[in-house]
Amino acid sequence: MRQSYRTRRIALPPRYREFKPRGVHARKLRNTYLSIDEYEALRLADYVKLEHAEAAKCMNISRPTFTRLVEKARGQIATAIVEGCRLIVRGGNVEFERTIRRCRHCGEEKAVPMVSPESECPDCGSGDVEDLAREDALE
Numbered sequence: 001m002r003q004s005y006r007t008r009r010i011a012l013p014p015r016y017r018e019f020k021p022r023g024v025h026a027r028k029l030r031n032t033y034l035s036i037d038e039y040e041a042l043r044l045a046d047y048v049k050l051e052h053a054e055a056a057k058c059m060n061i062s063r064p065t066f067t068r069l070v071e072k073a074r075g076q077i078a079t080a081i082v083e084g085c086r087l088i089v090r091g092g093n094v095e096f097e098r099t100i101r102r103c104r105h106c107g108e109e110k111a112v113p114m115v116s117p118e119s120e121c122p123d124c125g126s127g128d129v130e131d132l133a134r135e136d137a138l139e
């Protein structure tokens with residue numbers, strides 16, 4: 001049984017969830033997975049370049065837990081790049097501070113509070129708008 005742990009706080013859902021080597025059929029690839037908390041730890045440490053102690057506070061977790069997430073994320077990405085795996089970002093015990101609404105018609109993206117009412121695309125007026133945090137909840 002999985003040990004229970006504190007919910008990790010994530011600023012925004014990841015905008016891209018799958019990466020694969022070019023020119024290889026998906027069915028021939030092995031999958032590697034990056035959980036959303038691992039993704040967020042990597043983003044804060046290596047993209048935003050926060051100190052681990054500060055980044056851990058953003059995610060509402062301890063510094064050692066944060067460091068473990070970063071190391072796991074780096075390992076998964078290294079495996080994907082070196083072995084040519086498909087990398088899929090999903091899962092994890094997470095809650096989002098805000099979400100991103102993406103228009104399926106024109107691609108416009110907008111970060112909004114989690115409780116925002118459904119709305120049309122501000123750019124093209126299409127009602128076909130996906131909520132990137134909601135997609136997570138299903139996985």
Ligand SMILES: [Zn+2]
Nearest residue numbers: 103106121124
């Ligand atoms: Zn649109």
